[in-house]
Amino acid sequence: MADQFSVKLRTCQGYEYGESYPEVAKLVAIADFFDVSLDYLMGRSEIRERR
Numbered sequence: 001m002a003d004q005f006s007v008k009l010r011t012c013q014g015y016e017y018g019e020s021y022p023e024v025a026k027l028v029a030i031a032d033f034f035d036v037s038l039d040y041l042m043g044r045s046e047i048r049e050r051r
Contacts, residue, residue, distance in 0.1 A: 005029055 002012035005026055014020035022030065031041045031050070039045035 001033075004033065 002009045005012070005022075007022075007026070011020065015022055027038060027041065031038050034041070035050065036048050037045060037050045040048050
């Protein structure tokens with residue numbers, strides 16, 4: 001996944017463990033990659049589908 005988003009592996013691990021957070025553009029790219037809404041990605045909704 002780190003290669004997909006052009007970040008270092010440690011940066012990606014930081015995202016996974018909540019130690020750091022991606023910029024907005026990366027959040028959008030991650031949501032698109034997993035085909036989920038930003039609200040779902042951020043834990044604000046249980047609705048997975050994008051509208």
